[in-house]
Amino acid sequence: MVGCGYWGKNLVRNFHKLGDLKVLCDVSDASLSLLAKQYDLEACKSYEDVLDRPDIDAVAIATPAAQHYAMVKAALLAGKDVFVEKPLSLQLAEGEELVEIARKKNRVLMVGHLLYYHPAIRQLKELIRKGTLGRVEYIYSSRLNFGKLRTEENILWSFAPHDISAILYLLDEDPVTVAAHGGAYLNPQIADLTLTSFQFASGVTSHIFVSWLHPYKEQKLVIVGDQRMAVFDDTESERKLVLYPHRVDWIDRLPVAHKSEGEVIVLPPEEPLLNECKHFLECLETRQTPRTDGRNGVRVLRVLNASEQSLKQNGHVQRLDAIPRRYFIHPTALVDEPCEIGDGTHIWHFSHVMSGCTVGKNCNFGQNVHVASGVRIGNNVKIQNNVSVYTGVELESDVFCGPSMVFTNVMNPRSHVNRKNEYRRTLVRKGASLGANSTIICGITIGEYAFVGAGAVVTRDVPDYALVVGAPARRMGWMCRCGIRLDVMNGHGQCPSCGQNYLLNGELLVALSEMPFAATGGKTPVAQTHAPIQQNQ
16 A cells, blocks of 8 residues: 555555555655554555565555656556556546556556445436436536645546546546636635536536535535436435435426425445455456546546646636447447447347456347456457356457357356356357357367357367367367368368368368468468369378
């Protein structure tokens, strides 16, 4: 844990409660020695020494925002997974650079957008999804306090990231326009309060009011729908989330408001920060993408950057048009953010793609397809109805998954035993086909252009081009990459449809275009020749 002061001490408490905290790092002797003694942990004043330690897998950073970019970059380059408090950085370009470094280093990068992990926000998301509020018209958020004053960033960058991230999550869209007004009273260069307005393509208008010069603490989020209104007041203990079924009637062509009693929504007694810390540790174990990953942090940075530009220009409206989706998601389907979906992909009725997934271009997901967190899917993959692709499964490009075929990811499941850290990787290589109702036991590899017959139960690796059937599945022949069964005699085979030639190389079938030069007797292999193979060769 790097930074053990104002907010860092709360992270220390939660990570220690979860049992994964080893070292505290801070430049302040007072904070460092006090917490190290309280939690019986190692103390270190040198961040460089922490990054040099091979027994440290990840760092959590809660230092001033101006230090985030340099410290996160150093940790990623040192091979550490990183949790960093919001904002990811103070510059959009720096945030994008950090995301790219994390991708290249295959490191977990998570940003502390706390409201994502608040049970009230999760409940609001569900109410919007179910249509309980009706069509969302307006969202207002206030985060006010007479609190800790910053000198390195203004109130917009200090307070507003929480509310921006929550509104983007609830609406699942980015604003089209942003305009911000503010006042700087303590320091002429640093705004002490700001009012930022957003306009979304769906027609929703939103305002965020933040201030650290307010006489009392206020943290509210108000959502106005055309059927109900919702108020989330984080300072309340018993009435934290309330629904109001107010309505407006038109009488004599004039609107008349009718108020109703509020309905308290009971929330589970969860600490959002503990939920956030748990999620980070789960991502370290499973290597799934965090719900608030670096890309999510950059998304918030784009809005903050546009708001800052408007603030500097006395409220001049900034356009922040979201890139139009070039893929199709059916209205009954659900795609959780953050998630990468490639151009031309279609996701059909009642399917669910969870956060942290990467889906390539021109894929097609049929009805009732479930893709779990962290799954990677290549280009041109077709997944038919009623298939679940669980965490730990990777599908390369051109894979076909037949109707109701089954993946697994644990060898010995028990309902009462949590085995998330025992998930086994299943790799389906390029061009493979998995027949209807087949079952793929976890921990194996299905080779390129292999063909698994309908109803087969695959319990071990399948070679490239192999045709396997039965329970347990056994190789019954070979398949061409075009999907036609091959007759392989005397170590040779030719596709009767496309003419592709194959040779047996030991126990493996290899297309001539892929055959190692030495294995062909020093002769240059020829692919796609249509001359017939003589059986006496």
